[in-house]
Amino acid sequence: MTAVENRTTDRDFDGPEHQADLAELYRDFDAAGMTPLWTCRGDLQPFHPQPRAVPHLWRWSTLYPLAARSGELVPVGRGGERRAISLGNPGLPGDPYTTPTLWAAIQYLNPHEDAPEHRHSQTAFRFVLEGEGVWTVVDDDPVAMRRGDLLLTPGWHFHGHQNLSDSPMAWLDGLDIPLVAQTDQGFFEFGREQVTAPGAPERSNSERLWGGPGLTPVAALGARPQSPLMAYRWVQTDAALTAQLELADEGVAGTLVEPGHAAVRFTNPTTGGDALTTMRTEMHRLADGTHTARTRTTASSVWQVFDGGGTVTMDGQARTLEHGDVFAVPAWTEFSLQAAGRLDLFTFSDAPVFEKLSLLRTEVSA
Ligand SMILES: [Fe+2]
Numbered sequence: 001m002t003a004v005e006n007r008t009t010d011r012d013f014d015g016p017e018h019q020a021d022l023a024e025l026y027r028d029f030d031a032a033g034m035t036p037l038w039t040c041r042g043d044l045q046p047f048h049p050q051p052r053a054v055p056h057l058w059r060w061s062t063l064y065p066l067a068a069r070s071g072e073l074v075p076v077g078r079g080g081e082r083r084a085i086s087l088g089n090p091g092l093p094g095d096p097y098t099t100p101t102l103w104a105a106i107q108y109l110n111p112h113e114d115a116p117e118h119r120h121s122q123t124a125f126r127f128v129l130e131g132e133g134v135w136t137v138v139d140d141d142p143v144a145m146r147r148g149d150l151l152l153t154p155g156w157h158f159h160g161h162q163n164l165s166d167s168p169m170a171w172l173d174g175l176d177i178p179l180v181a182q183t184d185q186g187f188f189e190f191g192r193e194q195v196t197a198p199g200a201p202e203r204s205n206s207e208r209l210w211g212g213p214g215l216t217p218v219a220a221l222g223a224r225p226q227s228p229l230m231a232y233r234w235v236q237t238d239a240a241l242t243a244q245l246e247l248a249d250e251g252v253a254g255t256l257v258e259p260g261h262a263a264v265r266f267t268n269p270t271t272g273g274d275a276l277t278t279m280r281t282e283m284h285r286l287a288d289g290t291h292t293a294r295t296r297t298t299a300s301s302v303w304q305v306f307d308g309g310g311t312v313t314m315d316g317q318a319r320t321l322e323h324g325d326v327f328a329v330p331a332w333t334e335f336s337l338q339a340a341g342r343l344d345l346f347t348f349s350d351a352p353v354f355e356k357l358s359l360l361r362t363e364v365s366a
Helices: 003-008 016-031 060-073 177-182 205-210 234-249 351-356
Strands: 056-058 084-086 103-109 114-120 124-127 134-138 141-145 150-153 159-163 169-175 188-190 261-265 280-286 295-297 301-314 317-321 326-329 335-349 362-364
Touching (some): 060 169, 103 159, 124 335, 141 205, 295 335
Antiparallel strands (some): 056 326, 084 103, 124 150, 124 169, 134 141, 134 159, 280 335, 301 317, 301 326
């Protein structure tokens, strides 16, 4: 018999005296800033993840017109910095967060408008659904933005945007804002008021130096935590996905994630790991009629339909997918895709964070 049991043997646990003593103990705990684990273990240590974020889909046909209206009504300038409108998860009221770690937004720039330079500890990227004519200037290197391109702005790099065209342009911004905010890691600094993309070059300096496949400049050997290549061009992404499916059709093994499902990850050429430290970025292509396996993972993710249509099923609820639609997949949500015609999707997730912490778990069902 333990000491604790010795001391409590004579108590009447159902009696009023015990209940009064217990209530007093809890009041004293509260006053002392103490919380007994036995009253909240299920919340603190659930048997599996219990995300507050919910599966949710935003229609591009809703997002774009609203962003365009903000283009008419809201100027871009110092202070607000960007005409970016985030997609807040309905399960996370009060926070403009798409998942507990990820922030997805639509950013809109009018013709001949620019967004001033700044830098922050948050890591960012742009994914271009449609349009061209904007240059993102990253540490003085102008990077052209065109349809299907992924453009990186790793943490603490100065960046601004300039629209040199006669058309407005909108794109998807992805950042780790919630992760950085909730862990008190945020730093921010203003740069120049005016951003310029001198010469508006077709290829940025980073692409000229790092854009050769498998070719590392000997003057810059060594691993870097994030990719020094700031642009991943659609023409290359498209060719890689096409090749995976063609090779599979030709009977070459090991080219696809699963039958009919091609995918590429955007990687850091100095390590082969993720291009960004806190977010995984990938492009997926499903051949017509492909059903993906039902999966769930402790990473949360955001997806955007780049081309084609189909269906996404999250925790048993099916939603149709159309051009530009964005959807959030919270941690441990059972998730599958079905293509109606060819379906191309861009996705980003917080997987690298949990992989580094040995917390990432994934289950795949048949
Ligand atoms: Fe920024």
